[in-house]
Amino acid sequence: MSVRVLELYPADLSLNGDVGNRTALVRRMRLAGIAVEELSYSAGDELPETADIVLIGTGSSSAVRSIAVDVDRIAPTLRAWSEAGVVIVGAGAGFHLLSTSIRLSATEVIPGAGVFAGSVDNSSKRIITEAFALDSDFGLIIGTENHTSVYTGRPDQKALGRVRNGFGNGDGTDGVRVHNSIGTHCHGPFLVLNPIVTDALITIAAERAGLSYQPGPAHADLDQVVDLARNILIAKLPS
Amino acid sequence: MSKSTGLHYVLPILAGRLTRFATRLRGGGSALPGVVVQKLAPNVMRDVASQLPYGVVFVLGSNGKSTTTNLLSAVMREHGLRVFTNPSGANMPQGIASAILAETSLTGRMDADIAILEIDEGYGAVIARQLKPDTAVILNLLVDQIYRFGEPDKVAAMFRGIAAEIGSSIVLNRDDNFLGTLGTELEAEGRLNVEYFGVTPEVQASAPHGQVSARDFSGAAATALRSAVAEVVQADGYDAKISFAGTVHDVRMPSRGIHYAVDIAAAFTLAARNLGDRFDIAKAVSAVQTTKTVYGRGEVLHVNGREIEILMLKNLASLQLNLDYLEGTPDSVLFAYDESSKDPSWLYAADLSKLDHVDVISGPKGAFVALRLAYEGKDFGVIEPDVTKAVQRMLDGPRPKSGKHTFFLDYDQMMATRRYLGYKDLEAGAA
Numbered sequence: 001m002s003v004r005v006l007e008l009y010p011a012d013l014s015l016n017g018d019v020g021n022r023t024a025l026v027r028r029m030r031l032a033g034i035a036v037e038e039l040s041y042s043a044g045d046e047l048p049e050t051a052d053i054v055l056i057g058t059g060s061s062s063a064v065r066s067i068a069v070d071v072d073r074i075a076p077t078l079r080a081w082s083e084a085g086v087v088i089v090g091a092g093a094g095f096h097l098l099s100t101s102i103r104l105s106a107t108e109v110i111p112g113a114g115v116f117a118g119s120v121d122n123s124s125k126r127i128i129t130e131a132f133a134l135d136s137d138f139g140l141i142i143g144t145e146n147h148t149s150v151y152t153g154r155p156d157q158k159a160l161g162r163v164r165n166g167f168g169n170g171d172g173t174d175g176v177r178v179h180n181s182i183g184t185h186c187h188g189p190f191l192v193l194n195p196i197v198t199d200a201l202i203t204i205a206a207e208r209a210g211l212s213y214q215p216g217p218a219h220a221d222l223d224q225v226v227d228l229a230r231n232i233l234i235a236k237l238p239s
Numbered sequence: 240m241s242k243s244t245g246l247h248y249v250l251p252i253l254a255g256r257l258t259r260f261a262t263r264l265r266g267g268g269s270a271l272p273g274v275v276v277q278k279l280a281p282n283v284m285r286d287v288a289s290q291l292p293y294g295v296v297f298v299l300g301s302n303g304k305s306t307t308t309n310l311l312s313a314v315m316r317e318h319g320l321r322v323f324t325n326p327s328g329a330n331m332p333q334g335i336a337s338a339i340l341a342e343t344s345l346t347g348r349m350d351a352d353i354a355i356l357e358i359d360e361g362y363g364a365v366i367a368r369q370l371k372p373d374t375a376v377i378l379n380l381l382v383d384q385i386y387r388f389g390e391p392d393k394v395a396a397m398f399r400g401i402a403a404e405i406g407s408s409i410v411l412n413r414d415d416n417f418l419g420t421l422g423t424e425l426e427a428e429g430r431l432n433v434e435y436f437g438v439t440p441e442v443q444a445s446a447p448h449g450q451v452s453a454r455d456f457s458g459a460a461a462t463a464l465r466s467a468v469a470e471v472v473q474a475d476g477y478d479a480k481i482s483f484a485g486t487v488h489d490v491r492m493p494s495r496g497i498h499y500a501v502d503i504a505a506a507f508t509l510a511a512r513n514l515g516d517r518f519d520i521a522k523a524v525s526a527v528q529t530t531k532t533v534y535g536r537g538e539v540l541h542v543n544g545r546e547i548e549i550l551m552l553k554n555l556a557s558l559q560l561n562l563d564y565l566e567g568t569p570d571s572v573l574f575a576y577d578e579s580s581k582d583p584s585w586l587y588a589a590d591l592s593k594l595d596h597v598d599v600i601s602g603p604k605g606a607f608v609a610l611r612l613a614y615e616g617k618d619f620g621v622i623e624p625d626v627t628k629a630v631q632r633m634l635d636g637p638r639p640k641s642g643k644h645t646f647f648l649d650y651d652q653m654m655a656t657r658r659y660l661g662y663k664d665l666e667a668g669a670a
Contacts, residue, residue, distance in 0.1 A: 020587030
């Protein structure tokens, strides 16, 4: 038995080292003795039958525009997976592509996959926050945000967290959580800098695959280095 | 032209000189004198530049600006031209103004035939409006400074804006995604003479990660195979073969890799355009082969009988290309990362398979490099945030079998390292 990690559009949505999210998941699972199968999906491919964890990363507006048609094509499968409890993580443009619609300019709106019920206006001024921080149910989430968007969620869908430093969705919250799917403006990459989220998602995915995830001493060693990097960003937060 | 130079510049230039002197005494930066002159005589830059018989050349691109400026200056000097150039890295408006000021007489004259200037893309259009460059070369558009620019498309728009200010000719990297598109636009517009440099498809395919050019999603990708004035037909370690006017020339390069060879092809193409019939490829090859590397870009320092090679760690492309062209697995490695380099997330896109370990990690953001290595399962010895202590630690350690230390340094760490090792030649010039 293994956990299947599927990365969507890795050649298109990889502006901020997004493959790092996969690296973090795979490394942590393998250190815990869990077998991992790594898969990639590009526009025009056939999706695999199933996946346990699906990743979709950050990218430019032009990249979003160029893959929008393909996202629309696979949207029903992504929605079905999310509803069934598959772990899906979208960061930046990937988060936006999982929403219902993305406004790219005054005259251009493209549909998203509809995994999340909110909509995105991606024509706002650019927001860049080096030490982007959220208070979430997982704990303090930290990373960087760099986008031009406002996300308007639906009241029945929970945000990922409250913004402690930065802009996020534009209403004091950031991201969204539906079933086991997460969208966020946090990169750095997100799952590299926030193992508390990474471990929670692995636990869910492993259980769904009939496996048990137990972090050990190797994870503790790794997390000491994670903390060194996190602390650099935490030190930049306004007190 | 005579009315644009003369006595009315004495006062502003004198004021700038005094400011320059004062900031030197204080040990401060060299940008302030430029500010003073600009305030007192805003046209001084344009008027000084307009006297140069071979005009002003802009060297642009995400990576390789300093190296190409250096190579192009050497080629022009070999042809007997007196070259004015800005110190490496002093590529923003006030740094350039300061550099020009330092070489300008009190009556607003510069003792040079040509100005070859590396220019920051973010300020290029503004500087171009002042200096009225006739020619420009754009080396590449890479994923770079996303924290500053947001996305590569923004940089493409900047290059487009700069191209609109160029007087007569532009030289572009044929094989770069965004620049191929820009070339198509400029050719259609027909105002500028557009020429290209490039690498053969075979060279491109044999490079482990190509030129790490940013993706252009506009769909306007250049499909026609354009001819290149200078084309890299081989790049192997320090040895390149570059085709020019139907003949292939062997070039022993000052540093390694396809990126270095491409910079040389760019310099040849631009020099041939600017010099016309005066251009002599034999002189150009000779100039390149006898040029020293720019500091910190493949530069080799000699300390206590050991060699230290400094490679730039600036963005994904510089790290990846410098890794790709290492000679084997380096046995003694230091990495140091700057505070001013925001958002190191790109480190995860790098292929680190050329490294089997790192000895010392340094710099205020060294922990991000350490974390990247930790996730890869690669050993790193220690994290020592102070780069001078980190360098000393390397030198105090056993002599590497290869006799050579390999330092991957971010900009500020590179400056501090050179200073610490007694290479103080940058103190006067750098902005």
